[in-house]
Amino acid sequence: MQVITSAPSLPPTVNSLRLVATRRQRVSLSATAALLAAHFAFVISIAFYKTELAVQLIPGLSLAIVLGFSTVGFALLLTFGFVIWVDRVHDTAVQGLRDGGDYK
């Protein structure tokens, strides 16, 4: 699927906007893919490795519980990582576009 196409004939401000949009899309799609991959890995491991996941690392704490909480932890980590990137990098670039400057 072609997400964004280049258009060399467009004026610089449109090109700048497109570069910012492309970068934001790549980060959004990559974060989503990473999250879904982690989640489906968890679900598939439950379906196919029940015996292995039943192993208790310490009394009361099975590998399955550790993996489950790790999946949620990873989701939160991605969430905070994404929003920090958007706040610090993406928003600065968007502000540059608003001010009429070029993408940096």
Next chain:
Amino acid sequence: MSAHLTAGRANFASMSFFVLFLLSSLMITWWAARRTKTSHEFFTAGASIGPLQNGVALAGDFVAAAGFLGISGLVSLVGFDGLIYAIGGVIGWPVMLFLFGEPLRNLGKYSFGDVLAYRLNSPRIRIVTGITTLGITICYLVMQMVGAGDLVHLLFGMNYDVAIWIIGGFMLVYVLFGGMLATTWVQIIKAVLMSLAAVAMTFMALSHFHFNPVTLFATASASNGVAVLSPGKLISNPLDAISVSLALALGVASLPHVLMRFFTVPDGRAARRSLVYATTIISIFLMLTFVLGFAAMQMVGKSAISAMDRGGNMAIPLLAEKLGGSSFLGFICAVSFATILAVVSGLLITGATTVSHDLFDAVLKRGRASQTQIMFVARAATVALALVAIALGLVLRGQNVAFLVGLATSVAAAANFPAIFLAIYWKRYTVVGAIWGMLVGLIASLVFIYFSPTIQIDVLKHATASIPLRNPAIVCVPLSFLVSIVASLLSQKRNDPRRYEQIEQRILLGAMES
């Protein structure tokens, strides 16, 4: 064991908290009604909700009775397997943040129908978004009403029909007079109360286990068998498990009543922040329900829990009584009731917005309806939808309506998700692709659910089902994407490439700057 427990009967504490909540919610509605004059205020609270407030309301929309009572109840009976549902519920929220939150807020006004209509430059698409929105909303409303009637009967011993009328009556008052502002604040108050209840209960429960959840898990496994710590029978068909997970992850991110909350905040940045708050609250809350489920398993006992309700919904009220006596039980019961009221109100205003804004104003009147007409239709739709929900709640008493959850999430994942995703991220998406993709996603979901074990075996009591999948998302989502893409590519003559450049600019800079 249940003989000396008072859960299931109204007590002074539960009735006091219950009346206190209802009175507070009516005061909020009175306050909100004075600030709700225009359709903008009615549909989106005038976009005046702050990011933290909206994040709490979003979390409240999702962490309803099913999350608080249902997941912890499932954990209390089967152990680890309940965590699979809890995690499935969490995943949709970051997906929504990464893909939809900010772009939707910057493209739309009141509903996700706005987003598609603006992106595809076609008001016709609102007819399809209206059908999926009303379908999902009514499915959820009916499911909540039937579940609520049973739950309130269990919690307070109240007559089922009376419970349905009380819930229907109060949701009607909130939405009819207070619009989105009242609905949001009722949701916020309920979410705060529910979170406080979960934290307090976890603290009290863990105090019996040296404040160490692992000690609790170890004690519970010693009493109930080590199997409670590992995957059990919940996932027997891996394909089905992946399908349910897909439906949860993509469906949650595309539920109309959740998407509508993006339009109650001032801008895209606020929408993004609200999703971060919502994701954090939901993640912590669902992990607490897992701990509480084990606490109920150990402190109340599986047999006592299943004796009151086979699904485990009474685990939390029974644990509350064990930990804090009848007063705390009363508080938990009142919070559970508040949860139901808040969620059905959110669903009702979503349905009313779709009828009034998308179907009446944008399609029927071609955007030329007056404020008076829009508000009249919005309020008439509110009354009509409330009556439909009450009537179906009464008629379907005792019926197995669990399939409605799968149907609603499947339709959201297969019809709404591909449409919103392609509208934001694909330049060649056309209105023809959108209409065909959404209709195929909707119809395929209906057909697959009908022939699935959920209807054929659980509802119709047949011995087998012709389709083995309980949730069809694994088939319907790719099918909807495929049809959308093929139909779009075949209708490129109707695509204006310059349109997407405007969309791109608006996604980044918002409506004011474009």
